[in-house]
Amino acid sequence: MRFAEHWSQASVIATRDLAPTIREITLKPDVPAGSWAPGSHISVAVLIDGQPERRSYSLIPCADGLLRIAVRIADDSRGGSRAMWALQPGNKLDISNPTSLFEIDWSRKHYCLIAGGIGVTPMLGIAAALARKNVDLSMHYAVKSHEDAALHDELAALLGEQLRLYPSAAGGRLDLLATFAALPENAIAVVCGPLRMLEAAKQAWADAGRPASDLCFETFGSSGRLPTREFRVRIGTTGQEILIPRDRSMLDVLNAAGFEVISDCQRGECGVCAIDVACVDGEIDHRDVFFSTEQKHHNGKICPCVSRANGTVTIDTLYRADQLPSAAA
The missing domain is CATH 3.10.20.30 (Beta-grasp domain)
Structure with a gap:
């Protein structure tokens, strides 16, 4: 494996809804997680119909050694999101150590962050890390509606006019090709969202004549073209x-x-x-x-x-x- 995975227990200390379909869960690990790279995630062990399963959730910056994740309840859920939404303060669960699958070159001068829906969760930490550096940074956030824009207030406070929101219900449309074509040479794009967004981003990045190595991405693999069925x-x-x-x-x-x-x-x-x-x-x-x-x-x-x-x-x-x-x- 590319990273060593270690498991320990954590306690749920708080939950709150960030959007109608997105719930934030704050965890206190029994073993302190220490520092972790921006964009990291943890795996969580859940029981679904009596069967042990695991799900991965990106970490949102949090103080005091706590871990903050957000879970979207999905209509076509395989049971993981329902199990996570059922958690209450005081519940215990097994979690892995934080790890990151993003491979970001932090030495560049220009960065473009693209988030779709729940794909915003790793972006807050990445945006915060970049905001502390002397770099040119923009973020584009595509959602169904304003009320679905989880973490928007925190991102707006961090990025100000560098953040643009695209609510599709209000006619907002993110033009990936135009966005990528307008970036300075040697810029990095970091994308996280559903599979369709990632596929569109890869195509637009290539069409804009950008090197494939300068597009970093993470996906939420439960999304697909077809309904989830047996x-x-x-x-x-x-x-x-x-x-x-x-x-x-x-x-x-x-x-x-x-x-x-x-x-x-x-x-x-x-x-x-x-x-x-x-x-x-x-x-x-x-x-x-x-x-x-x-x-x-x-x-x-x-x-x-x-x-x-x-x-x-x-x-x-x-x-x-x-x-x-x-x-x-």
């Missing part, structure tokens, strides 16, 4: 079919069935868990940001940590640990 996975070597419920990931179900699928980020970003696809009877909903648009079009592989399907996906190169030849064989 689907089937067929093991190509045996014909065995496994049902993937709408509230569990393909990765979790395969591992629970005895097929050991290695993984790392479990957010659709690293590609470690990618599995070969033999054929598709239906349609794959690629929710990762690891594969290119062309690779997704060819359906040669799938990232089971976040991607889903409608219909049946036949996969190869899986094995069961109990079916491996013994050392004496």
Whole structure:
């Protein structure tokens, strides 16, 4: 793995609603988390229908050694957001140490931050870190409506006129191509939001003639093009079919069935868990940001940590640990 993961317990000390669908949860770790990089996240262990699951949430700057996260309740939730919204002060839960998947070059002079919806959560810490430096900084925040703009007041106090809000319900539209084209040479863009925004940002960045290495991003891999529903996975070597419920990931179900699928980020970003696809009877909903648009079009592989399907996906190169030849064989 790219980072060492350590788990400890934390207590919920407060909750409050930042927006109609976004709840802030403040945690006090039993073991102090120490300093962490801007844009870091923690993983949280949750029980969903009696099954252990994990979810990742970005950290919002917080004082006194506390950890602050925000959780969006989703209509197509696989159960994680409902479990988190049910937490009350005094509840205990297991959390991982803070880690960051952003790879930001902090030595540049020009930065553009792009946030969509709940993707604003890591941006407050990144914006605060950049605001302390002598850099040119702007932030563009796309939301459904003004009331959905979580953390807007804190961002406005920090950035002032450098912050622009785009509420789609009021006709606000963020033109990514124009925004990127207007940036000075050697600028860095940092993007966090739903998959569609990230795909649009990657395309606009390329169309603006910008180097791919200067676009930093993080995704919330639960979002996709298709509704979240159950689907089937067929093991190509045996014909065995496994049902993937709408509230569990393909990765979790395969591992629970005895097929050991290695993984790392479990957010659709690293590609470690990618599995070969033999054929598709239906349609794959690629929710990762690891594969290119062309690779997704060819359906040669799938990232089971976040991607889903409608219909049946036949996969190869899986094995069961109990079916491996013994050392004496």
